[in-house]
Amino acid sequence: xxxxxxxxxxxxxxxxxxxxxxxxxxxxxxxxxxxxxxxxxxxxxxxxxxxxxxxxxxxxxxxxxxxxxxxxxxxxxxxxxxxxxxxxxxxxxxxxxxxxxxxxxxxxxxxxxxxxxxxxxxxxxxxxxxxxxxxxxxxxxxxxxxxxxxxxxxxxxxxxxxxxxxxxxxxxxxxxxxxxxxxxxxxxxxxxxxxxxxxxxxxxxxxxxxxxxxxxxxxxxxxxxxxxxxxxxxxxxxxxxxxxxxxxxxxxxxxxxxxxxxxxxxxxxxxxxxxxxxxxxxxxxxxxxxxxxxxxxxxxxxxxxxxxxxxxxxxxxxxxxxxxxxxxxxxxxxxxxxxxxxxxxxxxxxxxxxxxxxxxxxxxxxxxxxxxxxx
Numbered sequence: 527x528x529x530x531x532x533x534x535x536x537x538x539x540x541x542x543x544x545x546x547x548x549x550x551x552x553x554x555x556x557x558x559x560x561x562x563x564x565x566x567x568x569x570x571x572x573x574x575x576x577x578x579x580x581x582x583x584x585x586x587x588x589x590x591x592x593x594x595x596x597x598x599x600x601x602x603x604x605x606x607x608x609x610x611x612x613x614x615x616x617x618x619x620x621x622x623x624x625x626x627x628x629x630x631x632x633x634x635x636x637x638x639x640x641x642x643x644x645x646x647x648x649x650x651x652x653x654x655x656x657x658x659x660x661x662x663x664x665x666x667x668x669x670x671x672x673x674x675x676x677x678x679x680x681x682x683x684x685x686x687x688x689x690x691x692x693x694x695x696x697x698x699x700x701x702x703x704x705x706x707x708x709x710x711x712x713x714x715x716x717x718x719x720x721x722x723x724x725x726x727x728x729x730x731x732x733x734x735x736x737x738x739x740x741x742x743x744x745x746x747x748x749x750x751x752x753x754x755x756x757x758x759x760x761x762x763x764x765x766x767x768x769x770x771x772x773x774x775x776x777x778x779x780x781x782x783x784x785x786x787x788x789x790x791x792x793x794x795x796x797x798x799x800x801x802x803x804x805x806x807x808x809x810x811x812x813x814x815x816x817x818x819x820x821x822x823x824x825x826x827x828x829x830x831x832x833x834x835x836x837x838x839x840x841x842x843x844x845x846x847x848x849x850x851x852x853x854x855x856x857x858x859x860x861x862x863x864x865x866x867x868x869x870x871x872x873x874x875x876x877x878x879x880x881x882x883x884x885x886x887x888x889x890x891x892x893x894x895x896x897x898x899x900x901x
Contacts, residue, residue, distance in 0.1 A: 573610050573690075574701070579603030581712030583705055594623065597684050604715050606686045608697060611637075617689075624685055627651070634678040637691040641774070643781035650681040650792050652719060652781060654726045655774030656695035659736040667759025671740060671767035672733060674774055677726065679719055681792050686715040688722065700725050716797040723782065724804050730775050730811040734818070737771070740764060741818055741825075748829045761826050768818055775811050782808055846895040853887045 577584040577593045579602055593605050607620065614635055621631045627646035633639050639653045656675040665671075675692020688697060704711050704721050711717055741764060747756045785793060786801035793801075857880060895901045 573608040574606070574698075575608070576606045576701070577603060578606065578711060581708030581710070590620070590623070594685070604684045604686060606688070606701070606715075606718060608688045608690070608701075610690045612689060620687065624680065624682065624687065625649070626680055626687075630680065634680070634689045637676050637678075639676065639678075641778040641781055643784050645790065648682060648791060650679075650719070650790065652679045652681070652723075652785075653677075654679070654723065654778065656690075656692060656726055657729055657733045657771055657774050658694040659733045665740050665743065665760050665763070667757055667763050669760075669763060671737060671764065672771050674770060677722060679722055681715045681719050683715070683792060686718045695726075695729075697722065697725075713794070713797060714792075716793045719785075719793070720797055720800045720804065723785070723801065724807075727778075727804050727807045727811065730771075731807060731814075733771065734811055734814045737764070737768065737818065738814070741821060745821070745825050748825055748832070756829060758826065758829055761822060761829065765819070765822050765826075768815065768822065772815050772819070775808065775815055778808055779805070779812070842900045846891075846900040849895070850888050850891045853891065854884045857884050 575590055575593065577597060579597075579600075584603065590605070590607065597603050597605055609617070609620075612620075612635060617631060617635055620626075621628075625647075626649060630644065630646055630649070630651040633651070633653065641653050641655050643650065643652045645651070654677045656677055658673045658675070660670045660673050662669045662671070673692070673694060675690065675695045677691075677695055677697075678689040680687040680689075690697065700721055704718065710721075744756075744760055744764060748761075750756070782801060782805040786798050786805055892901065
């Protein structure tokens with residue numbers, strides 16, 4: 527029987543006896559280290575499974591069932607299980623082992639959720655949108671600027687389950703940073719939730735700084751000497767990418783406020799103070815995004831005004847040259863009517879005189895238009 531099959535037999539998760547029964551079933555076949563995702567019996571989605579006691583990492587001497595059994599038996603520490611884009615089959619046993627609510631499990635598997643925090647019994651379910659700045663040599667009308675993903679976090683009294691979606695947002699460096707601070711990690715699963723929220727919001731600030739560089743470049747190009755010829759598609763592309771960033775940042779205000787103010791069993795008052803600090807950082811990111819949106823609107827309006835001015839200048843030049851050309855056209859039209867009795871028609875110097883009059887009139891018009899800035 528596979529480990530996933532054993533996990534599905536777990537009932538009454540609050541009773542250690544039930545876990546021991548599953549453990550005995552699991553021992554009928556060789557154990558596999560869950561910390562190695564490629565060999566995990568729960569599927570390749572399992573990235574890491576670690577147990578912590580008093581803020582210190584404890585080696586997992588078996589499988590996930592053994593780790594949970596030891597934590598619940600000692601009533602101390604917690605298990606941190608990390609997954610990446612799990613399937614229904616891969617997550618079914620884990621959901622049953624930790625008694626996760628079916629609605630939260632469905633959200634964690636399907637992804638594409640808004641940032642939120644929900645409470646299902648004694649378990650807290652949080653959704654964070656992760657963002658990543660996409661490097662590019664030159665911003666174009668089709669350049670991808672912001673890439674998004676998701677991190678779902680299940681938090682209980684004795685476990686943390688992180689489910690990651692997307693090509694970025696790895697929690698490995700964050701796990702190492704937390705392990706270097708046992709005092710903070712000893713505060714329990716809520717400390718991991720805070721670290722993830724802080725990590726996500728810090729990425730928001732980093733991405734906004736990078737996006738600002740793109741906006742500054744577009745602004746410089748628009749207000750350059752030939753700014754009217756700048757590609758407006760770049761401005762629209764930045765606005766679209768900024769909207770994607772806005773969808774990740776703005777809805778997180780409510781969940782962070784709930785984590786920092788509402789009483790929750792798995793989030794103590796001491797950790798709530800840390801969430802208030804994260805909320806302040808999120809406010810800064812929101813303000814930057816709002817200012818970027820207004821700045822892009824101003825740049826777009828300025829660009830459209832420059833295009834209008836350039837078109838007016840072109841029309842003035844065309845009109846001025848048309849007026850200059852109208853003089854010889856009119857004179858030549860008059861003398862092309864082939865009448866016998868026309869002034870100076872048979873005069874020897876009539877032809878040079880007409881050409882001279884045309885030249886003087888055209889030159890006078892050119893100088894006048896030039897003096898008024900039409901040419």
